[in-house]
Structures are given as structure tokens and as C-alpha cells.
Amino acid sequence: MKILVCITHVPDTTSKIQFTANNTKFDTTGVQFIIGPYDDYALARAVELRDQTGGTLTALNVGEFETEPTLRKALAIGADDAIRINSAPKDSFFVAKQIAHYAKAGGYDLILMGRESIDFNGGMVHGMVGELLGMPSFSPVMKLEIEGSKVKMAREIEGGKEILEASLPLIAGCQEPIAEWKIPNMRGIMSARTKPLNVVEPVSQETQAEASSYQLPPAKGEVKLIDKDNVKELVRLLKNEAKVL
């Protein structure tokens, strides 16, 4: 089986979010970049499925040169080879076009990625790639088992989940608890250095909804502390001041 896992290169979840260049660029000063947490689940499940079924696992990222350490980490975790499509990820449509073009040529049986990137939170790329390739797409998938060409999945819905059955090939946007995150071991880290990481140029420059400027939410005011022996005061404030009761 041929598996493709698409990963994002995103700021660590504890990063301070700031913008620069007159609020048109994310400020990367002091920011540590990681494999997107949801993509990390997808990658972990992809490694398990590759080991279970045999076959190959390719990790893909749409990004500029600085994302290569993130791809190397995916190789250390267990991908067999990696591909970097050499462009900043301009919008969901742009990224989906690149992935679909590459995936079509590669003839993958299963394409996994995170449910969403944790920077833009769009959660749209898997569905777009699915439609571009004429494959079914599912997200957010919290369980995925393969039995022959059948795939059994659990998809999260508001307040619960759906149990689904579909056939390969398909695309899934993943989230926990699909697999446990894998931490690369020393052997993985060593072998990642020599695994192939190929760079290809983007197939199109087309975008549809690119971000042009950024802003931070207004600063939160000081918390109003209420004495623990006077909870009635909290009820009064919620009712008369916040007007939420």
C-alpha cells in the first residue's frame, strides 16, 4: 500500500503570536516550529498502517527551505521518503492544488493529514484534495482501521461520533485518539539523515482567498475578583453586568 501523509510546519502551541511588517507577516522571532499536532497524529497512524500492511510512506510538506527540519523529523518518526513543494503555503486552495498534483502522479491508496493546521485552522485542504482527485474525504477522523480494501473509521461530530465504512483510496483529516504520537528514537534520527528528501517546484501559483493582513484581539481587562464567601455577588454580576443569565 502507498501512503502519503501531508504535514504542516507550524509554530509550537505555546508560541507568542505577533505580527510584523505593518501587520502583514507573522513574526517568527523566537518561535519554535513543529510538525502540526494533528499532522503528528496522522503521521503516527500512517507509520502503524505502513508497518501493518507493508508498502511505503511518503511525507509531504508545502513550504520553503526552513521546513526541512520538520520533514526530517517526519522521516525520523518513520516516513520512508519526503517531498517538499517549494513555496510558502499561500492559502488552502493553493496547498490543495500542489498536493493533488503530486498525489495523482504517485497513485496513493491512502492520504492522511491533520484535521487542520494550528496556524490558520482552516481544516479545508483534505476535502479540497479529495474533490480534486475524485476521492472520498473524511474529517475529523479519530479512528481508522484497514481490512483489505475496506476502511473503518470513526469521525467526530458535535457531541459524539459516527462509525463509517468506506473503500480505498480515500483521504482523511486526522485527530486524536487515532494513534499515540511517536517520538523519534536514535536509530530513526540517524537514518533520517540519509533518507531521500526531494524538492519540487509548485505546479501552479493560483490562490483564491489569501490572507492580506493580521491583527491581535483587544487586550483583556483586569479580572474582577469576588470573595469566596459571597458567591451571590458573582450571580448578580453575571446577571446585571455580563447579562448572560
Added chain:
Amino acid sequence: MSILVYIEQTEGKVKKTSLEAVSFANALAAKTGEGEVVALALGTFSEAELAGIGTAGAAKVLHVTDPRLSEGVIQAHSSAVAQAFKKVGAKTLILAKSSLGDAVAARLSIKLGAGLVSNVVELPNTSSGYLVKRSIFTGKAFAEASISTENKILAVKKNAIDLKTDGAPATIETFDVSLDASDFASKIISTERATGEVLLPEADIVVSGGRGMKGPENWGMIEELAKTLGAATGCSKPVSDIGWRPHHEHVGQTGVKVAPSLYIAIGISGAIQHLAGVNSSKNIVVINKDPEAPFFKAADYGIVGDAFEIVPKLTEALKAEL
């Protein structure tokens, strides 16, 4: 010309978030002069339920009665919405950001050649171009995205607009779509959903507990407070990781993101990953025995003290008031 709104259902009931999407479309139509708001309802609904979509601002409801569409079959829903979009000659599709909405919107973006923006927090700015404000970095910032295509799709975040409740009943038309076997190739075998409770992602009030609750046996007081308020219950990631509460209650960066009017956090320290899931809440109350808990910095109201004393007292005080 008209604006199409994709309606989602839970067991025959129109989802409140879909009604918010209708209200958003109504306000958008008033702003841009895009004509009337047409809602598309898929699957089995009662007449009254469909007419009720009018109160949120739809002039017309197109009803596809195929009962197979009562379930959220992603491929089939995408095909049905695309057909309706073309039929009514819409240029804009509005829907609520949700598990199914996201999955359907992404496919529609390609089918319709429509620029798509998700997590939309306010009406677009159309004074020059088409600028859409969206939440990014899990609520920690906003971006303005510029849609360059003629067809457009906006997936609207909860609380982006006040729900309109004074619209006239909508006229209902049956609408036929042509779906083939491939649209239903994937099968929903079963659905498990918390019943008789308020669903967390859609709740107006959320009461969450953290490790400070010391164990699952102490959740009774959280549930009692939630019940008194008509609220959903949530929890922090450690709590769902240990298995004190189910995964679908996990609120945070990698769990459910909530945007209620009121979020009450009990015994949760306020790690940055948890805050990422709640920072779109309109009001935050924090109850924690540690005055240094970082959550107090993100809170509107706080009580420093023992949750086991405060929560039952708060429930009593609310019962007396409500």
C-alpha cells in the same frame, strides 16, 4: 440572485448554528443587495421545522426530501448543495463551521470554483474587493482574507452574529437533486451522540472541570451546576487523557473549541493550550484555589478558593435566582 445557506440537522431539528448562518446571510444580503436568502435543507424535516428557518431570516427553503440525506453523508451532501447553488444562481454560499460543514464546504469550494474562508467572525468588508475577517491561531489572532473568485463560500464561526428571531415563516419548495451510487459509496454504520444534554460545541454556557476536581467521582457538582444553567459540560486535556471524562468533552487547542456567552472553568489552571480553546468566549469565570493560576489573567470574573465549597454554593445561589 440569492444567497444560499446550507442547513444541518440533528435528528430532524435544524441546528442552531445553521440558523445563525441564515441570520448571517440575511445581514449580508441587506449589506450587498444580493437578493433573498434561500436555505437548503437535506433529509427528513417537519414542515414547522422548515418554516421556522424563516424566523432566522430565510425567505425560502429548498427541501430535498431524500431520507438518505438525513445523515451527514459528506459526498452526497456536497453534490446536493452544488446542484442547488447552480439552480438558484447563487454567487455566495453561507454555512456554519462544524464537523460536517467543514467537510462539505471544502469539496464545494472545488466543485463551484469558489474561494472559501472558514472561521469567519464578522460580515465581509466589500467596500473595495471582498475582505473577510477570520479567526486564526486558534482564536489568538485574526486575519483578513481577500476572496478573488466570483463564487464565494463563508463558513461562519459561532457567535459571529446575533441570531435573528423576528423573520416571517419561509416558503417551502421541494427540490430534487440527482445523486448516484458513488455519492453514497461510504456508509455511516452508526452514530453515537450524547443525548438529552446540551452539545458542547454549540452551547451558550459551558461549565468545565480540570484536575483540581481530584477525580471523576466529583463531577456530580459540575453536572449539577451545568444543569442549573442549561449548560454543556467540558473538561481540560489532562482530565480526558486520564479518562475521567470522555474525549468529546476535551476543550482546548487539540480538542473542542468553544465560543459560548459564558465559560466557567473550575479547577483548571489555564495552560495556553486550554485557553486556545476558550478564548472566543464572551465571558469567562474562573474558580481556582491557586491565586497564581494563569487562567485568572484570561478571566472576566474570578473566585479564589476551594471548588468543593464554592461550586455547590454557586449552584444554590443560581437556583434561587433563575
